[in-house]
Amino acid sequence: MTIQTVGVVGCGQMGSGIAEVVARSGYRVIVREVNDALLERGQQRIRASLERAVKKGKLSQADADAVWERLTFTTTLDEMRACDLVIEAIVENKEAKQELFAALDTITPPHAILASNTSSISITAIAAATSEARRPRVLGMHFFNPVPVMPLLELVRGLETAEETLATARAFGESLGKTIIVAKDNPGFIVNLLLVPYLLDAIRWLEYGLATREDIDTGVKLGLNHPMGPYELSDFIGLDTLLFIADAMYDEFRDPRYAAPPLLRRMVAAGHLGRKSGRGFYEYQR
Numbered sequence: 662m663t664i665q666t667v668g669v670v671g672c673g674q675m676g677s678g679i680a681e682v683v684a685r686s687g688y689r690v691i692v693r694e695v696n697d698a699l700l701e702r703g704q705q706r707i708r709a710s711l712e713r714a715v716k717k718g719k720l721s722q723a724d725a726d727a728v729w730e731r732l733t734f735t736t737t738l739d740e741m742r743a744c745d746l747v748i749e750a751i752v753e754n755k756e757a758k759q760e761l762f763a764a765l766d767t768i769t770p771p772h773a774i775l776a777s778n779t780s781s782i783s784i785t786a787i788a789a790a791t792s793e794a795r796r797p798r799v800l801g802m803h804f805f806n807p808v809p810v811m812p813l814l815e816l817v818r819g820l821e822t823a824e825e826t827l828a829t830a831r832a833f834g835e836s837l838g839k840t841i842i843v844a845k846d847n848p849g850f851i852v853n854l855l856l857v858p859y860l861l862d863a864i865r866w867l868e869y870g871l872a873t874r875e876d877i878d879t880g881v882k883l884g885l886n887h888p889m890g891p892y893e894l895s896d897f898i899g900l901d902t903l904l905f906i907a908d909a910m911y912d913e914f915r916d917p918r919y920a921a922p923p924l925l926r927r928m929v930a931a932g933h934l935g936r937k938s939g940r941g942f943y944e945y946q947r
């Protein structure tokens with residue numbers, strides 16, 4: 662199956678990164694947000710990222726203009742009818758995703774593949790909101806933030822995902838320049854399954870008073886050569902997102918490794934969500 666037109670539903674941090682990378686790889690992209698204000702913010706994010714690439718000499722102005730030409734922005738979900746593949750990157754809420762997939766199932770052509778960028782919600786549960794004929798064409802396509810920089814794409818095979826769908830998604834992901842890994846449909850898939858308990862542990866050790874957050878972050882960065890320490894990375898991911906993934910894992914596995922530490926829960930309750938709110942383990946200019 663040939664993919665020519667790709668829909669991206671949701672143009673937040675992840676959706677805008679996905680739309681940019683897909684358009685930069687030569688596909689036509691239709692981006693949908695729920696209202697004009699969010700659409701405008703998403704557009705600005707993509708424009709700023711393209712401008713940065715031009716300034717850094719990674720992209721010519723002509724190529725950036727061509728990428729922009731391939732992008733269409735809309736608030737109308739019906740426009741997804743032109744898509745061979747739709748990638749969903751909306752809020753991490755099972756009911757919202759199921760509602761969207763049920764609608765996409767009726768709007769998109771029968772051959773279209775529907776993918777979710779979820780980090781923690783079951784692909785099988787999302788696919789269950791679609792018709793029996795569509796379910797083999799539903800899978801997880803989990804990108805990493807910042808999407809234009811991170812070289813990995815994790816594909817997630819739901820219970821009913823067809824081999825052909827997986828093969829098409831693999832070829833598509835490789836055409837974006839990403840390296841593909843394939844995971845079973847369990848909360849956290851591969852990467853978050855290993856990452857989240859480590860971040861939760863780091864928060865527990867901070868609560869215990871092991872060392873300062875700066876020293877723990879420096880230890881991980883310089884001792885392990887990670888680009889970010891655990892608190893910097895938690896702030897970068899978003900503490901609400903981290904808590905959501907941890908809770909989903911704990912619900913599934915009932916293992917204390919995945920139990921969110923009280924400090925994380927309190928920070929989220931206080932609105933200290935990390936970079937996006939200007940304050941998390943560290944403070945940020947907004």
Ligand code: 3HC
Binds near residue numbers: 713779805810853894
């Ligand atoms: N969009 C496009 N390019 C970006 C970017 C963005 N948002 N942010 C950074 N870049 C590019 C820069 O242009 C620069 O490119 P160059 O080296 O070719 O000039 C390069 O990335 C490095 O950027 P900077 O020099 O500005 O900053 P850093 O060296 O501090 O790198 C970072 C920033 C790439 C974010 C790095 O700190 C990093 O890799 N951090 C870890 C990120 C990570 O682990 N992400 C995964 C999170 S988990 C996840 O997403 C899963 C989810 O389910 C939770």
